Amino acid sequence: MRQSELFARTRREAPKDEASRNAELLIQAGFVNKESSGVYSYLPLGLLVLRRIEAVVRQELTSLGAIEMLMPALQTKDNWQATGRWDTFTDVYKLKDSSGKDFILGPTHEEVITPLLKNFLSSYHDLPISVYQFQTKFRDEKRAKSGLLRGREFVMKDLYSFHRTPADLDQFYARVANSYRNVFEQLGLGRYTYLTLASGGAFAPHSEEFQVITPAGEDTIHVCDNCRLAINSEIVNEVSECSGCHTPVAKLRVERAIEVGNIFKLKTRFTEAFDLCYKSESGQLERPVMGCYGLGITRTLGVLAEVLSDDGGLVWPEAVTPFDLHLLILGPENADVRAAGDKLYSDLGAAGWRVLYDDRAVSAGEKFADADLIGLPRRLVMSAKTLTTGQVEVKQRSSREVQLMFPSELLGR
Amino acid sequence: MRQSELFARTRREAPKDEASRNAELLIQAGFVNKESSGVYSYLPLGLLVLRRIEAVVRQELTSLGAIEMLMPALQTKDNWQATGRWDTFTDVYKLKDSSGKDFILGPTHEEVITPLLKNFLSSYHDLPISVYQFQTKFRDEKRAKSGLLRGREFVMKDLYSFHRTPADLDQFYARVANSYRNVFEQLGLGRYTYLTLASGGAFAPHSEEFQVITPAGEDTIHVCDNCRLAINSEIVNEVSECSGCHTPVAKLRVERAIEVGNIFKLKTRFTEAFDLCYKSESGQLERPVMGCYGLGITRTLGVLAEVLSDDGGLVWPEAVTPFDLHLLILGPENADVRAAGDKLYSDLGAAGWRVLYDDRAVSAGEKFADADLIGLPRRLVMSAKTLTTGQVEVKQRSSREVQLMFPSELLGR
Numbered sequence: 001m002r003q004s005e006l007f008a009r010t011r012r013e014a015p016k017d018e019a020s021r022n023a024e025l026l027i028q029a030g031f032v033n034k035e036s037s038g039v040y041s042y043l044p045l046g047l048l049v050l051r052r053i054e055a056v057v058r059q060e061l062t063s064l065g066a067i068e069m070l071m072p073a074l075q076t077k078d079n080w081q082a083t084g085r086w087d088t089f090t091d092v093y094k095l096k097d098s099s100g101k102d103f104i105l106g107p108t109h110e111e112v113i114t115p116l117l118k119n120f121l122s123s124y125h126d127l128p129i130s131v132y133q134f135q136t137k138f139r140d141e142k143r144a145k146s147g148l149l150r151g152r153e154f155v156m157k158d159l160y161s162f163h164r165t166p167a168d169l170d171q172f173y174a175r176v177a178n179s180y181r182n183v184f185e186q187l188g189l190g191r192y193t194y195l196t197l198a199s200g201g202a203f204a205p206h207s208e209e210f211q212v213i214t215p216a217g218e219d220t221i222h223v224c225d226n227c228r229l230a231i232n233s234e235i236v237n238e239v240s241e242c243s244g245c246h247t248p249v250a251k252l253r254v255e256r257a258i259e260v261g262n263i264f265k266l267k268t269r270f271t272e273a274f275d276l277c278y279k280s281e282s283g284q285l286e287r288p289v290m291g292c293y294g295l296g297i298t299r300t301l302g303v304l305a306e307v308l309s310d311d312g313g314l315v316w317p318e319a320v321t322p323f324d325l326h327l328l329i330l331g332p333e334n335a336d337v338r339a340a341g342d343k344l345y346s347d348l349g350a351a352g353w354r355v356l357y358d359d360r361a362v363s364a365g366e367k368f369a370d371a372d373l374i375g376l377p378r379r380l381v382m383s384a385k386t387l388t389t390g391q392v393e394v395k396q397r398s399s400r401e402v403q404l405m406f407p408s409e410l411l412g413r
Numbered sequence: 414m415r416q417s418e419l420f421a422r423t424r425r426e427a428p429k430d431e432a433s434r435n436a437e438l439l440i441q442a443g444f445v446n447k448e449s450s451g452v453y454s455y456l457p458l459g460l461l462v463l464r465r466i467e468a469v470v471r472q473e474l475t476s477l478g479a480i481e482m483l484m485p486a487l488q489t490k491d492n493w494q495a496t497g498r499w500d501t502f503t504d505v506y507k508l509k510d511s512s513g514k515d516f517i518l519g520p521t522h523e524e525v526i527t528p529l530l531k532n533f534l535s536s537y538h539d540l541p542i543s544v545y546q547f548q549t550k551f552r553d554e555k556r557a558k559s560g561l562l563r564g565r566e567f568v569m570k571d572l573y574s575f576h577r578t579p580a581d582l583d584q585f586y587a588r589v590a591n592s593y594r595n596v597f598e599q600l601g602l603g604r605y606t607y608l609t610l611a612s613g614g615a616f617a618p619h620s621e622e623f624q625v626i627t628p629a630g631e632d633t634i635h636v637c638d639n640c641r642l643a644i645n646s647e648i649v650n651e652v653s654e655c656s657g658c659h660t661p662v663a664k665l666r667v668e669r670a671i672e673v674g675n676i677f678k679l680k681t682r683f684t685e686a687f688d689l690c691y692k693s694e695s696g697q698l699e700r701p702v703m704g705c706y707g708l709g710i711t712r713t714l715g716v717l718a719e720v721l722s723d724d725g726g727l728v729w730p731e732a733v734t735p736f737d738l739h740l741l742i743l744g745p746e747n748a749d750v751r752a753a754g755d756k757l758y759s760d761l762g763a764a765g766w767r768v769l770y771d772d773r774a775v776s777a778g779e780k781f782a783d784a785d786l787i788g789l790p791r792r793l794v795m796s797a798k799t800l801t802t803g804q805v806e807v808k809q810r811s812s813r814e815v816q817l818m819f820p821s822e823l824l825g826r
Contacts, residue, residue, distance in 0.1 A: 007480065007533050007542045033529050035485055036516075041529060042483040044544075050483070067420065070455040070463075072448055072566045073486070073549065095508045095518075097553050097565075103449075105508075105518075116446050116454060120420050129420045131457075136486065136549060140510050152510075153485045 001044075001323070002345075003358040006030070008043035010370045021216060022305040023147025029314055029373045031305075031322075038144025038152030045374065046301065048322035050155065053300050054134050056186050056319055057157050060179040064172070066130040066159055071112045073136060077102035079111040083273040091140045105138035110292060113160045114270045123279045124164055127288060128172060132159035134297060148302025149216060149258050155297040162271070162288040164278075169265060169289045176293045180210050180261050187300065188317030192307055194257070196221050197239065198232035200264070206235065210261035210295075216306050217258035224252050260303055261295040314375030315397050323356040326376040330364045330383035341382050344392070344407050351411045372397070380410070414457075414736070415758075416771045419443070421456035423783045434629060435718040436560025442727055442786045444718075444735075451557025451565030458787065459714065461735035463568065466713050467547050469599050469732055470570050473592040477585070479543040479572055484525045486549060490515035492524040496686040504553045518551035523705060526573045527683045536692045537577055540701060541585060545572035547710060561715025562629060562671050568710040575684070575701040577691075582678060582702045589706045593623050593674050600713065601730030605720055607670070609634050610652065611645035613677070619648065623674035623708075629719045630671035637665050673716055674708040727788030728810050736769040739789040743777045743796035754795050757805070757820050764824045785810070793823070 003009075008030040018024045018034065026032045031046035042050055058068065080086035086104070093105040106112070113131065121129065137156045144152050159176065163169040177195065184193040189212055196211040211221050211230060220233040227244030231252065241248050268287045271277070277285045308315045316322065325348060329341035338359070345357040356376060358367050364383075371379045381393040391404040416422075421443040431437045431447065439445045444459035455463055471481065493499035499517070506518040519525070526544065534542065550569050557565050572589065576582040590608065597606040602625055609624040624634050624643060633646040640657030644665065654661050681700045684690070690698045721728045729735065738761060742754035751772070758770040769789060771780050777796075784792045794806040804817040 001480075005478065005480075007530070007539060007544065008482070009533060011532070033532060035525060035529075036487070036489050039485045039487050041485060041525065044480045044482050047481060047483050065418065067414075067418075067457045068460060069421070069457050070460050072452045072454060074449070074452045074551070074566045076449050091511070093508050093510070095506050097506070098504070098555055112448060112454065116448075117420070119424070119446060120422060126420060131420065138487070142511055153487050 001356055003356055004360050006044060006356075008033075008045065010373050018147060019145050020147030020149065020302075020306075021309070022149060022302040025305050025309055025314055025373075026148065026302070029375070031301075031314075032148070038141050038150065040148065040151065040153075040298075042298075045322045049301055049304070049316070049320050050297060052320040052322070053187070053297055054157070057134075057183055057295060057297070060182050061132050061157075061159060064130065064175055064179060066132050066161075068133065069131050070133050071106070071109050071116075071135060073106050073138065074103050075106045075109075075111055077104065079115060080104055082115075083111055083270060085111070091142065093138050093140050106135075107137055107139045108292075108294075109133070109135070109158055110160070110266070110270045114274045114276055114290070117162065118274065118276055121162070121276060121278050121288070124281055124286075127278060128161060128163045128168060130159060130161040130172065132157060132293075146216060146218060146302075147306075148298050149306070150218070151298055154299060157295040157297055159293040161291045161293070162276075163290075164280075164286070164288065166267070166289055169291050173263060173265060173291050176263055176291070177208065180263070180293075180295065183295070184210060184212070184260070186317075186319040187304065188308055188319070189260075189303065193260070194221065194223055194228060194230040196230040196232050196257070196259075197235065197243065198259075198262070199234050204265055204267065207262055207264045209259045209263075211257035212260050212303050212307060213255045213257045214303065214307050215256050217256040219257050219259060221255055221257045222249055222252035223255050230255075230257070258299070258303055258306075259296075260300055261293070263293045264291060266290040266292055309375070310398075312369075313373030316375050316377060318377055321375075321377055323354045323376050325353050325355045325378050325380055326358065326371050326374065327355050327380045328358040328367045328371060328382070330367065330381060332359055332361055334384055336387060337382060337384055340387055344380075344382065344410075347407065347411060414769055416769055417773045419457060419769075421446075421458065423786050431560060432558045433560030433562065433715075433719075434722070435562060435715040438718050438722055438727055438786075439561065439715070442788070444714075444727075445561070451554050451563065453561065453564065453566075453711075455711075458735045462714055462717070462729070462733050463710060465733040465735075466600070466710055467570070470547075470596055470708060470710070473595050474545050474570075474572060477543065477588055477592060479545050479574075481546065482544050483546050484519070484522050484529075484548060486519050486551065487516050488519045488522075488524055490517065492528060493517055495528075496524055496683060498524070504555065506551050506553050519548075520550050520552045521705075521707075522546070522548070522571055523573070523679070523683045527687045527689055527703070530575065531687065531689055534575070534689060534691050534701070537694055537699075540691060541574060541576045541581060543572060543574040543585065545570060545706075559629060559631065559715075561711050562719070563631070564711055567712060570708040570710055572706040574704045574706070575689075576703075577693075577699070577701065579680070579702055582704050586676060586678060586704050589676055589704070590621065593676070593706075593708065596708070597623060597625070597673070599730075599732040600717065601721055601732070602673075602716065606673070607634065607636055607641060607643040609643040609645050609670070609672075610648065610656065611675070612647050617678055617680065620675060620677045622672045622676075624670035625673050625716050625720060626668045626670045627716065627720050628669050630669040632670050632672060634668055634670045635662055635665035636668050643668075643670070671712070671716055671719075673713055674706070676706045677704060679703040679705055722788070723811075725782075726786030729788050729790060731790055734790055736767045736789050738766050738768045738791050738793055739771065739784050739787065740768050740793045741771040741780045741784060741795070743780065743794060745772055745774055747797050749800060750795060750797055753800055757793075757795065757823075760820065760824060
């Protein structure tokens with residue numbers, strides 16, 4: 001894409017009404033726009049990153065045999081009364097339609113997927129079932145001051161699984177945990193991410209969260225470096241030691257962290273509420289056990305901005321960068337430079353590279369600053385000077401070193 | 414995909430609570446699930462079609478130079494008051510957050526995109542700008558009895574364009590109209606679709622709609638077969654003849670139809686409301702003119718089900734079919750048949766075909782009926798009988814003719 005055609009450009013100054021580093025950076029770099037507290041628009045660059053995060057997650061879940069679908073935001077009061085959560089689930093938006101019927105704007109979808117499966121689940125042959133969606137969720141957050149880390153309208157991946165036995169659920173749950181590790185590894189967050197024992201809420205004594213260490217996090221976790229496990233401070237009084245190596249809790253390192261994923265064994269909490277059952281081999285009606293697994297997509301965008309950025313701006317990992325290469329021409333008023341830049345842009349595209357081409361008539365300093373702010377993994381610079389040898393300056397975003405390369409060397413993938 | 418692993422299977426009977434043919438068929442075939450009036454879940458097959466409709470539209474809009482982004486559903490009362498539509502826009506959901514602040518669940522996004530561009534538009538160099546999104550919209554429809562043709566929660570593509578001059582808007586508008594024609598042509602709806610003169614609402618004397626002829630439609634249009642143009646009955650008293658060939662309105666054919674797209678010249682209606690302006694070549698502040706262009710994605714799914722189906726079920730066009738081929742094995746308890754089916758399924762996948770593989774242990778009659786109901790363009794049948802010659806029965810969905818082919822003939826694309 002030609003940067004001259006990208007309407008959502010970088011801003012000279014950080015926005016004044018953002019307290020969080022991630023939103024400040026993403027706004028200044030032209031990835032998101034703030035609409036109201038906790039509500040953002042995703043500008044072209046931001047949307048590209050979101051779609052790539054989704055693609056990484058989708059690939060992992062597909063390899064588990066999970067199937068994608070899409071459920072609605074508008075959920076009926078009836079279903080939420082069936083589970084007893086209409087009055088107890090906090091921070092939700094409720095609304096009435098013109099006939100006076102009550103709805104909730106879904107913060108989660110157990111109340112949709114479980115009754116939906118009553119139309120499809122009949123025999124033990126049908127199990128296990130695992131389905132997921134990338135869907136826009138809503139929560140009426142009282143304090144939405146952490147940018148994309150805590151949105152009022154946000155995209156989640158939510159996966160639900162249904163099994164014949166707790167042992168089968170356990171096995172699937174472990175595979176999901178492994179998939180999540182793969183996702184965060186690919187996103188460059190692996191070394192900051194800890195599987196963390198946390199409160200189980202209404203469902204179970206404990207659940208597990210994936211927590212990424214960052215000072216911007218809203219949680220406190222107790223980290224065991226030996227085992228790469230952690231314990232959420234909310235339950236630290238209930239456990240005495242790291243479940244891996246038995247190090248006493250008091251000796252664990254205390255860190256601020258943000259939850260990017262959580263995995264729950266819901267057992268029969270929801271399948272009972274909706275009387276979901278299946279016929280066993282012996283013809284008995286049995287209750288399936290259920291798991292649910294969330295992963296915040298827009299939150300992960302915020303975490304990447306928060307954790308992987310530096311003083312110059314954003315730093316995208318290869319797996320989710322909006323473009324692979326940032327091609328800059330310096331002195332575009334020089335017809336030779338412009339022609340060489342246009343040709344390289346076109347050749348790189350034909351070779352399968354996704355290129356952001358800074359063809360704008362602005363100063364070299366502004367181009368360099370914007371390239372750092374936008375944070376693509378590799379920057380290529382062409383100028384009258386580099387043209388004398390027919391070469392291009394190549395720099396990795398996270399390095400200061402500049403290398404000279406011939407275009408032909410760049411075209412291979 | 415193996416059909417044995419597709420949890421969202423066909424239903425033996427049509428649902429009893431659906432008055433519309435499109436929802437009835439899509440539910441029975443396992444493409445959607447009804448959650449409440451006008452609110453549907455998109456099951457795996459339905460979601461695949463939606464994503465393919467989006468891909469067709471995205472390709473057309475990209476070729477116009479339009480850029481994709483994503484705006485939120487939660488929109489502030491302030492912005493809707495600025496345009497005077499807070500009190501006048503009918504059938505919308507409104508809600509309050511916990512602090513008492515008012516929001517509207519967006520039925521359209523002029524109130525987001527226009528103020529958003531104040532952050533980016535400064536000079537005439539920046540124009541034209543055209544941006545679009547695929548986004549979930551909400552309308553509190555009083556009668557939501559037409560299945561996916563009139564949803565309370567639905568996916569729309571909405572495109573907004575901003576120009577220096579009315580002439581530039583006119584030119585872009587004509588290109589969008591042409592893109593829409595291409596979309597409906599690719600979707601197999603071309604011969605049912607008419608560019609229709611309609612009311613301009615608050616903005617202009619007239620707007621234009623793309624109307625698909627179907628008895629399930631909620632509009633009445635007056636069709637000129639010479640020009641492939643139509644006039645919506647809502648304005649038929651204001652015009653005397655077809656704008657193409659001057660045939661008097663009274664001589665036009667009257668048809669029921671459903672609007673699948675609309676294109677509006679908004680002029681400065683919204684850019685004035687938000688005081689959006691740019692600096693001209695002479696340094697003057699000027700007001701950009703604006704267009705907006707909607708295309709219903711979930712509605713188009715409904716229209717395809719309504720218009721292209723037959724007594725046996727759905728009939729998907731190649732461009733948006735959830736899978737290219739439906740491979741059925743008859744008598745899967747025969748190990749040779751199963752092995753041959755498994756091999757062909759794997760070979761077809763490796764050759765780039767997207768295959769739904771009916772490997773279920775059900776009767777041949779059930780498989781044939783389900784294949785018709787699901788409606789993929791080509792059905793392949795393998796059985797002990799076809800194996801004797803090593804061939805496969807091939808049938809087009811819309812034909813009765815069965816052809817025998819060798820697997821090697823199928824593998825080419």
